[in-house]
Amino acid sequence: xxxxxxxxxxxxxxxxxxxxxxxxxxxxxxxxxxxxxxxxxxxxxxxxxxxxxxxxxxxxxxxxxxxxxxxxxxxxxxxxxxxxxxxxxxxxxxxxxxxxxxxxxxxxxxxxxxxxxxxxxxxxxxxxxxxxxxxxxxxxxxxxxxxxxxxxxxxxxxxxxxxxxxxxxxxxxxxxxxxxxxxxxxxxxxxxxxxxxxxxxxxxxxxxxxxxxxxxxxxxxxxxxxxxxxxxxxxxxxxxxxxxxxxxxxxxxxxxxxxxxxxxxxxxxxxxxxxxxxxxxxxxxxxxxxxxxxxxxxxxxxxxxxxxxxxxxxxxxxxxxxxxxxxxxxxxxxxxxxxxxxxxxxxxxxxxxxxxxxxxxxxxxxxxxxxxxxxxxxxxxxxxxxxxxxxxxxxxxxxxxxxxxxxxxxxxxxxxxxxxxxxxxxxxxxxxxxxxxxxxxxxxxxxxxxxxxxxxxxxxxxxxxxxxxxxxxxxxxxxxxxxxxxxxxxxxxxxxxxxxxxxxxxxxxxxxxxxxxxxxxxxxx
Numbered sequence: 166x167x168x169x170x171x172x173x174x175x176x177x178x179x180x181x182x183x184x185x186x187x188x189x190x191x192x193x194x195x196x197x198x199x200x201x202x203x204x205x206x207x208x209x210x211x212x213x214x215x216x217x218x219x220x221x222x223x224x225x226x227x228x229x230x231x232x233x234x235x236x237x238x239x240x241x242x243x244x245x246x247x248x249x250x251x252x253x254x255x256x257x258x259x260x261x262x263x264x265x266x267x268x269x270x271x272x273x274x275x276x277x278x279x280x281x282x283x284x285x286x287x288x289x290x291x292x293x294x295x296x297x298x299x300x301x302x303x304x305x306x307x308x309x310x311x312x313x314x315x316x317x318x319x320x321x322x323x324x325x326x327x328x329x330x331x332x333x334x335x336x337x338x339x340x341x342x343x344x345x346x347x348x349x350x351x352x353x354x355x356x357x358x359x360x361x362x363x364x365x366x367x368x369x370x371x372x373x374x375x376x377x378x379x380x381x382x383x384x385x386x387x388x389x390x391x392x393x394x395x396x397x398x399x400x401x402x403x404x405x406x407x408x409x410x411x412x413x414x415x416x417x418x419x420x421x422x423x424x425x426x427x428x429x430x431x432x433x434x435x436x437x438x439x440x441x442x443x444x445x446x447x448x449x450x451x452x453x454x455x456x457x458x459x460x461x462x463x464x465x466x467x468x469x470x471x472x473x474x475x476x477x478x479x480x481x482x483x484x485x486x487x488x489x490x491x492x493x494x495x496x497x498x499x500x501x502x503x504x505x506x507x508x509x510x511x512x513x514x515x516x517x518x519x520x521x522x523x524x525x526x527x528x529x530x531x532x533x534x535x536x537x538x539x540x541x542x543x544x545x546x547x548x549x550x551x552x553x554x555x556x557x558x559x560x561x562x563x564x565x566x567x568x569x570x571x572x573x574x575x576x577x578x579x580x581x582x583x584x585x586x587x588x589x590x591x592x593x594x595x596x597x598x599x600x601x602x603x604x605x606x607x608x609x610x611x612x613x614x615x616x617x618x619x620x621x622x623x624x625x626x627x628x629x630x631x632x633x634x635x636x637x638x639x640x641x642x643x644x645x646x647x648x649x650x651x652x653x654x655x656x657x658x659x660x661x662x663x664x665x666x667x668x669x670x671x672x673x674x675x676x677x678x679x680x681x682x683x684x685x686x687x688x689x690x
Contacts, residue, residue: 170521172211172537173545174647175232176240178282181653182207182546188314189244189278192289195310196364198276202246206263206442209542210279214373215239232537236316236345237369238281240542245277252448253441261452263442270332286315289367290332293360303362305337311357311367318346322355331358331366399572400470407473416476424493426468429563432556433460439553440543467564474571482583485570485627492629498675505626506672509633510665512622516615516634517641523611532604541643544657551657554644555664558636566623566631573624587624591617633672640665 180188186207215235232239243265245251253261254268265277273295279288289311312319322343331338335358342354351371358366411417437456443449478485488505496502524537544551569590576586595612623631646658 170524170538171645171647172240172539173542175537176238176282177233178240178545178652178654180282180284182209182242185242185280185282185284186244188280188284189242190246192278192280192286192311192314193246193276193291195314196276196289196291196306198274198291200248200274202276203248204250204444205244205246206251207242207244207546208264209545210241210243210265211539211542212237212239212241212374213536213539215371235351236281236283236348237285237287237371238283240282241287242280242282243277244280245275247272247276248274250444250446250448251442252444252446252451254451261441261455283316286311286367287369289364291365292333293335293363293365297361299361305339306359306362306364308339308357308364308367311364312355315355315367315369316345317343317355317369321346325354327356327358328354329356329368329370331356333358333360333365335360335365397568399575400466400568403575404466404470404473404571407477408469411472411476417472418475418479418490419472421475421490421493422468422471425471425563426464428493429467429560430460430464432560433463435556436553436560439549440557463560463564467567470567470571474567474574477574478570481574481577482624482627485624488627488629489632500676500678502629503672503674503676505630506633507669507676508622508626509630509635510637510669510672512618512630513634513637513639514641514665516618517638519615520611520642523607526607527604530607532607538642540645544644544646544661545654548657551644551660555640558639558643562632562635562639565635566628569620570623570628570631573620583624587617587620591620633668636668637665 186205189207245263245265249272251263251268253263265279270277270290270292273292276291277289278286281287309319312322319341322341325340325342327338327340329340337360338356338358340354340356342352344350344352353372354370356366356368356370357364408417433456437460441452441456443452475486488499488501491499492502541554543554572590573583573586576589577583580586580589591613594616595609619631619634622634640661644661646654646661648658648662649655652658
């Protein structure tokens, strides 16, 4: 099921990122840029335009069947380097890390390479110098080494008319039309540009990327917006109003709210420390203040929402916060804490398995297949990046249940029924998410079971069970990798399985309240 649902399970990941980065350095050397870089970064990105290129059902299914062999692959490795330290500038990405777009390509000498997992060149670019007094009538560079790096035979290509705009100024542009060896039915285009006789840009352009950006994996899907947008708006608007009212009336567990905010802040500290691309320069101060502002906003928001929620939940649904309050008070061996962790673990795992059935069901009924899920590609980069995913998921696993519990509480005050409120939220979110799918009725069924199961578990067992639910569901979907012991990423894949096993085992152990796993006298007990 994993291999059907996830891009990293369908694409052959032949080479580790360290080997791909060495190939990228060799490609940059082909252009004559031999000066050692001051800084470099690399990672993986998904080419979402690959599957969206075909709308016909049979064509999309055929593309999925040959996903592991298509060239270039829809999962790409990127590498970039610069003459100065690469300092990310995105204010809204949490811990600042380098991406193919951030920092901007505005420094002369910056160079980047995109490879498919086999190590074949897909794109190369380098920022030309700001001042260059070399003659402007230089001969064009020899592009055959770049064709060889891309796994292409120049004899299979005919000169064409350049149509793509280069990422930087090029005083000479060239284009060729042809195909990959062994893929004559898939026409591709190669475009290149040079500046003063030196290679500045080379790109292999398959049909699905003629009008699409190469790095489009950062776009949020409508499913994600349908889940998080109502949650965020309600928290930002309703949270401060109710928190102010409770504080003026002397209500609210301020100590519990402070502990929650501290946990969120420390999780962001761990996330930033592991995930950010730190630099031994003044730019690190900028990275620190980015992290500090982001973490203080999120931890402050958690404090406000908890103060707004806790008095009403304690009065109307006291059971929803019992295990959460005990855990925040340090009673980590309380049996009820273990029970709710275990219930959330079972629920989150079950819903993850339920979603994994979606692609096989689509294939069984001959419906339009959806694109494979990308998930998080950070674990493929390195162990540090893989570990950074866990504090990141933990923070959102706390925000989501508390936020949705807050929305249920507000809606219950209007409709006077907890279960009607849950049903209304499920109906709205399901209808919103189904609008972006090829098979809305089937997607609505799966979404109703998944999201409805989460809200029912949250309303019945409380916040801690909801947090455990989100952790297990998201770890199993965003961090998990194919469990192949022979693969170079095997340790990172088994790490996710180990984290879930330890958490579930801990919940089961403390839920037994000190009783042994097996009775002392199994024949009589």
